Amino acid sequence: MNVLITGSSSGIGLEFARLYAAQENSLILVSRSKQALNEVKQELITKFNCKNVRIIPLDLSKHGSAEELHKKVPDIDILINNAGVGDFGECVSMPIEKISAMISLNITALTELCMLYGRDFKNAKKGGVLNVASIAAFQPLPYFGAYSASKAYVLSFSLALAAELKEYNVTVTCLCPGTTKTNFFSAGGRAEISQEKGIMSASTVAALGKSGLERKQLIVIPGRQNRFFALAAKLLPHKIVLGYAKRMMEEYR
Numbered sequence: 001m002n003v004l005i006t007g008s009s010s011g012i013g014l015e016f017a018r019l020y021a022a023q024e025n026s027l028i029l030v031s032r033s034k035q036a037l038n039e040v041k042q043e044l045i046t047k048f049n050c051k052n053v054r055i056i057p058l059d060l061s062k063h064g065s066a067e068e069l070h071k072k073v074p075d076i077d078i079l080i081n082n083a084g085v086g087d088f089g090e091c092v093s094m095p096i097e098k099i100s101a102m103i104s105l106n107i108t109a110l111t112e113l114c115m116l117y118g119r120d121f122k123n124a125k126k127g128g129v130l131n132v133a134s135i136a137a138f139q140p141l142p143y144f145g146a147y148s149a150s151k152a153y154v155l156s157f158s159l160a161l162a163a164e165l166k167e168y169n170v171t172v173t174c175l176c177p178g179t180t181k182t183n184f185f186s187a188g189g190r191a192e193i194s195q196e197k198g199i200m201s202a203s204t205v206a207a208l209g210k211s212g213l214e215r216k217q218l219i220v221i222p223g224r225q226n227r228f229f230a231l232a233a234k235l236l237p238h239k240i241v242l243g244y245a246k247r248m249m250e251e252y253r
């Protein structure tokens with residue numbers, strides 16, 4: 001199978017690449033850093049004897065990047081929309097360009113890739129999409145507001161797309177991880193978060209996402225505590241959820 005993974009130079013995306021490489025798939029790896037992608041490619045060749053690894057250095061926050069990618073790689077079986085970024089801080093004090101770039105990556109690129117490859121999958125009557133959202137998709141997070149809203153979009157969009165494409169034998173799964181040990185928080189300027197105790201490993205999260213896609217699950221929330229938070233956010237009144245979230249997030253303002 002041809003598997004395209006965005007954000008596969010580190011973290012959860014890298015673990016997806018390792019899992020699919022171990023099963024002799026052909027991989028298309030996308031992220032901005034050519035050097036990091038080359039290192040991943042070498043690792044997959046050496047460790048898993050993976051013969052077909054194509055790397056595509058591309059900034060998916062740039063306008064037109066999804067179409068560029070689809071033109072370069074028209075034929076895939078599985079799309080993993082994993083690339084994503086997030087910054088903490090008081091929304092009104094953050095640089096507008098940073099938030100816009102985050103929205104372009106987390107929302108626009110993901111949507112356009114789902115549309116472009118989703119059409120192909122619909123016509124072929126087969127294919128799988130795994131979109132990586134977050135546990136933050138289930139409740140608004142003060143001081144992480146635009147990020148949590150972008151992931152709420154990913155969750156809602158994925159579920160609607162799943163319902164539309166089901167009749168064409170196309171699966172759409174949304175993975176909603178809680179805090180996971182990756183570079184995500186260093187990119188967002190809070191590296192210490194990924195050092196906290198009890199945080200899930202990226203390999204566990206990727207494995208759960210992959211098996212969720214294979215079992216045609218709509219939503220995968222790794223970890224019992226995260227599933228509890230998602231349920232509580234759904235059942236409790238907004239005022240209570242927001243008050244709790246604001247207290248929890250205060251240190252990131």
Ligand SMILES: NC(=O)c1ccc[n+]([C@@H]2O[C@H](COP(=O)([O-])OP(=O)(O)OC[C@H]3O[C@@H](n4cnc5c(N)ncnc54)[C@H](OP(=O)(O)O)[C@@H]3O)[C@@H](O)[C@H]2O)c1
Pocket residue numbers: 006007008009010011012013030031032033036058059060061062082083084085086105132133134135176177178179180181182183184185187202
């Ligand atoms: N870690 C967590 O606690 C956590 C929790 C919930 C959800 N998530 C989600 O999980 C996904 C993966 O994140 P991660 O935790 O594995 O973080 P990560 O280690 O920082 O990985 C992010 C990946 O995305 C790529 N990327 C970033 N900006 C990009 C751009 N503009 N264009 C193309 N690729 C780009 C990065 O490579 P380059 O820098 O080379 O571009 C990297 O490969 C994200 O969608 C994130 O929101 C993470």
